[in-house]
Amino acid sequence: MKTLLKNGLMLDEQSKKLVKRDILIDGEIIAKIASEIEDEEAMQIEVAEKLITPGFIDLHVHLREPGFEQKETIETGTYAAARGGFTTVACMPNTRPPIDSVPIVEEILEKAEEAGYARVLPIGAITVRQLGQELTDMEALKKAGVVAVSDDGVGVQSSKMMKEAMRKAYALGLPVVAHCEDNSLAKGGCVHDGEFAKRYGLQGIPSEAESIHVARDILLAEDIGVHYHVCHISSEQSVRLVREAKARGQKVTAEVTPHHLLLCDEDIPEPNPMFKMNPPLRSKKDREALIQGLKDGTIDxxxxxxxxxxxxxxxxxMERAPFGIVGLETAFPLLYTNLVRTGELTLAELIEKMTRKPAELFGLPYGVLAEGKVADMTxxxxxxxxxxxxxxxxxxxxxxxxAGTYVYGWPVMTFYKGVKTWDQADIFVTFEE
Incomplete structure (x- = not known):
């Protein structure tokens, strides 16, 4: 089956300017990209003046299944991904049971295939049941389909255990994706250890709870040579440590969330659990360091x-509610509105950080719009x-x-392997109801 997208806008790789292009999809593949394409056999879709990008790639999501299906399932999570323009998502292992065995990996891949909304890349647990006491069979997990290992949700507290994990992961060519949190500093806290915590008498989580683990892990990874990736980086100290490691030529990478780029603890209006996430929203100075780190390439x-x-x-x-917010359906509009339209980032920079760069980090053959490539598009x-x-x-x-924030930049169609998995018509039906 052929599909022809007519009169769309693409970012030119050289000039970084928007240019008018037609895109012909043949089956799962992008067959042709040109200023004008005619094909009588193709189903034609008019996308005049709409931006066409590679499908977004998210290296850090929680699909909750198995074990927490009341919160999310693989089907609902990947449908949300499609609505947000994502065609590839990497799911974290803190499910119940965790992603620490081959059958769990196989179950996730099977359910993702059945749902058909987005590609799911499981990330395997570093330790059995994420208890930090015994390493998983990483070799078997890799053969089953995991793309990295992590104990996300909890930091690996033992330096010895983390070093052993890095050695094993290095031998297998697996990235170590680290949730950096020292429990002796963070336990019991619910917000950043800053002005908001003091104002409302809440126990804070200091920035050092993150940066101490970042520093430890960078030193361990330097000795071993493993690809070390920092999850949801949030503090100025952590950004500095990653920048220094990169300057030494070390294979250290980092990710940042939309909420840490756009908010700080000063923006929390009251003790509202919708603002409770881990790591917490930190200071304005931290937020500024994150934006600078994203712009200069420290944050990948x-x-x-x-x-x-x-x-x-x-x-x-605020104290009892679980950490975390949803983000798949709002990421691009929030970032485009608050960073691109304000001049903090260029459109090309934002798209690169959500497509090509994450693909490169994990060695994935996605994240680009080019003839002969898989037709993952937003x-x-x-x-x-x-x-x-x-x-x-x-x-x-x-x-x-x-909630209630007005934003621009809504994904209106998503194509996964050439199949349209999201259409703006669904949005408008919902809003009218």
Whole structure:
């Protein structure tokens, strides 16, 4: 089956300017890209003045299945991904049971294939049951399909265990994706250890809880040579450490979330659990360091850390509610509106951090629009402004601090392996209801 997208806009690789292009999809592959294409056999879709990008890639999501299907399932999570323009997502292992065995990996891949909304790349656990005591069979996990290892949700507290994990991962060519958190500093905290915590008498989580683990792991990884990737980096100290490691030529990479780029603890209006995430929203100075790190290449990619919870869980108050917010359906509009339209980032920089760079980090053959490549594509309306409406989410999660925020840059169509998995018509039907 052929599909022809007519009169779209693409970013020219050389000039970084928008140019008019038609794109012909033949089966799962991009067959042709040109200023004018005619093909009577193809189903034609008019996308005049809409931006066409490679399908977004998110290296950090929580699909919750198996074990927490009341929060999210592989089907609902990947449908949310499609709505947000994502065609590839890497799911974290802190499920129940964790992704620490071959059958769990196989189950996830099978359910993702059945759903058909987006490509799911499982990330295997570093330790059995994520307890930090015994390494998983990483070789078997890799053969089953994991693309990296992580104990995300908890930091690996033992330096000895982390060093052993890095040695094993290095031998297998697997990245170590680290949730950096020293429990002796972070335990019991619910927000950043800053002015907001003091104002409301809440126990804070200091920046050092993250940066101490970043420093430790960089030193361990330097000795071993493993690809070490920092999850959801949030502090100025951590950015500095990653920058120094890169300057030495070390294979250290990092991701940052939309919420850490756009918010700081000063933006929390009151003890509202929708603003509770881990790592927490840090200071304005930290936020500025994150933006600078993203611009200068210290931070490689943007990842959502999509973390759905039930509303009942999130209504338990700032201290008792679980950490996390959803992000798949709002990432691009929020970043485009608040960073690109304000001049902090260029459109080309934003797209690169959500497509080509994450593909390069994990050695994936995606993230580019080119003839002969897989037809993973996102069509975006850069001009229409609409509010973020959690009731319209395809994710089971409604936990976002951005509800009611007006944003531009909504994905209106998503193509995964040449098949249209999202169409703007679904949005408008929901909004009218």
């Amino acid at each position: 990619v943007i990842a959502t850390d999509h973390a759905p919870h039930t509303l009942l869980e999130k209504q338990q108050g 069509v975006i309306d850069l001009e229409s402004e609409r509010p973020i409406d959690p009731s319209a989410f395809k994710s089971k999660g409604r936990n976002t601090p951005f």
